[in-house]
Amino acid sequence: MEAVGVFDVVLAVGLFAVAGYALFGRSRVHAAAMFLVFGVLLAVSWAWLHAPDVAIAEAVLGAGVTGVLVMNAVTATPEPPRALAGAGNRPGPWYGLLSGALAAVLAMALLGAVWQWQTVTGAGAVARGEMAATGVSHPVTAVLLDFRSYDTLLEIGVLAAAALGALALAPGGRLLPEPAPDTGPMGAMVRVVVPVLVLLLGWLLVAGSTRPGGAFQAGALLTGAVLMIYLAGLGPRRSMERWVRPVLLAGLAAFLLLAAVSAALAGGWLVLGEGWAGGVILGLEAVLMLSIGATLAVLLVLMDRINAAAGDRV
Template structure:
């Protein structure tokens, strides 16, 4: 075996051990904060794993969403858990679960090993799908096969995904509004001299990277999801710096931003019946421009929804963040 293969295998082994250890620590460790940090590092290791398994698109998405946005949401939950706890309650105690440990451990191990064995025995010839998808992608107007699956072959999945995203936001808001829980972290009232200059430095970089990922999506790793997540991260930073002021009234700009992706996509689905027998088929002419337009709308909606989910799970009376979540003032 050549040295490079040996090194690669060694790296894989280390990666797998790291993943398992981090997951174990995140779940069994004491202290919620520690668990959340372990989980965020687990997400970053997953991003490396995706890259190692030949899926750079997933690596980008995981780093931005799995580790970044999820981590921010969970850290928020930590602070909420601490500040909303009653004074007589033990900090986040764990009652013994109904399932005893001696039963849970072999049970889950059996499920995991059984699943691994089943997956291993699945034939790897791929069947008709990969061949068709890869062959079609070679002549497709989108050079990135994953983007062509997302926005052409399986566009219905992406359409419904946007619906789920919107539904999650609406559901979270309904829950949070219902109890009228107070905002946990109002806009910081003490001056933070470093933040504005940091934001000034990081805003153009994130905007440029996000827009590049959006643009690259048609021919290289990237796309609306990764770009939307990056812009969403920028919005979260603006919120943390107190640059977005939470308000109670629903704003037109915000409502427009969170619905434009689903709306435009649905409109396209209806209009496509004019030129094709099935919905979500692309026209002969101008398909590329159409995809770019839809992707841009998706990117805006994903970014805005992620920011609002972050803010919403934090200070519940928020109806909107006053400014453009993409980072403009």
């Protein structure tokens, strides 16, 4: 067996083994840790399949942000003893049989879709033939913000609704407390690292029009920078909190404004003219980066605040 084949087999076996442990492990903390490992392996898999955009998104969003939320959720409350966990609430044998049957049907449907995909041709060629009209040269950015812009608009709407709903749960109605700033190593590190992250996210944002990158990846880095500032107790908290809701809605508002303008100028909703599509896409991605970064940061900060408030009550 060739070296490439060996790596493929090892990666596939590792994915199934880690996923199985995450689903059937008896400890919530161990299952959450395996979820993080699964996200890393999945990012490696996408990179191995020459899909760097998906690999970056999986690493920072799937394994990173989602992993933090899962780990925070499972450690927020103590795990019950094994003898009491699920006592009197164990599913019967039919539950396992039905779950296995549904999983088998889903697996067959996925295999059938993959098999049919090998015979479907033409969509990729059509997309590549229309790339020049989008004003960007990277196909992923062109698909997300031009060919498939309605889907992206709805995704941004879901993110904005989730963040605004989460803000309603803020303890005491405040998102950000006013702690004393960290004057030790943590504060010094944040003051050095955050400007570097800002430069890197700016590069990722601009690079998205010609290579892997874009609003989602840059927004995830922005989330990391905001969380570092939050943990170090830095930044003007009241000013930041005052601008949270406008920034959360900025991406959705920019998308809807673009839809209205394009309907008036180009004769269709989110139909971008060839002469100005590139600049509009880059500007829209900049606004989306701010909204995505703010949304993810709000969810993580609120999770930390809610857990801290619950611990104080206990």
